[in-house]
Amino acid sequence: MGGNHPRRTPAAPGQADEPAGIEIVGLTKRYLTPKGETFTAIKDVTVSVEPGQFCSIVGPTGCGKSTTLAQVSGLERPSAGSVKVGSHIVDGITSGVSYMFQADALFPWKSVLNNVMMGPILLGTPKREATELAMDWLRRVGLAGFEDRYPHQLSGGMRKRVAMAAALINNPRILLMDEPFGALDVQTKAIMQNELLKLWEELRPSVLFITHDLDEAVALSDRVVIMTTSPGSVKDIFDIDLPRPRGNVQEIRHEKRFLDLQGQIWDSLKDEVTRAYARTAGAAA
């Protein structure tokens, strides 16, 4: 980090100040269908994310990416296997974890400022300090002057910036992101990817990032995990050795090493995507 350190809010109970890794071992999740049958969504998933590492998960639709994330967050309990965050087995809502989803999880009745300061307030930060911290974060994401707006008065990209400030303000050890930029236009998406990388490089939480966009996965990540068709398991893991800081994600896409990696990952993914498509097309016939 440079001289521009983020101000830290008090750590939540059990929250270490430094990043923690994520260790997923033999993770299996079975759901009960409405007909009372057992459906296996993910099977024997083993993935590790080193402390401060940026790891993406890519796989065909319905293969269990979000299910994997739900077990890491502690929102759901695994049917078998385990998830460790730092040295603790996840057995409930994990402290020090922030989320970003495709849909903006903002409170529509709260101003931008109040949305962003919610996190510190919930951790017990005094209101004046939480306000200052939120103002600082709004400046960092380029939204100084928009404090009093409401989410519906912002563009999609601006709402993402608010969501990003709200996710990062508590300086999380773990950031779970489920297609956070999936609904954005191409230009706004590239801007947000650059913003995310810049902030991640300052704070270095461990990131688990779900995307369907292979270019996005390669441009942002240290590691890309490919999942198989449902029930999802790990097919391949690619280490992305592109130098950091990555700079502009739109420019890096033209580099030879980027194109090599993207080609290798697509080779691994395409069979799974074809298989998933054939399955749904067959089911619809």
Ligand SMILES: Nc1ncnc2c1ncn2[C@@H]1O[C@H](COP(=O)(O)OP(=O)(O)OP(=O)(O)O)[C@@H](O)[C@H]1O
């Ligand atoms: N609570 C649940 N009850 C029953 N089945 C579920 C439940 N949650 C997820 N599933 C099923 O588990 C499978 C995996 O879903 P999941 O959302 O994890 O896939 P995904 O890879 O994230 O999909 P996509 O890429 O389309 O977002 C799907 O078939 C889904 O219908």
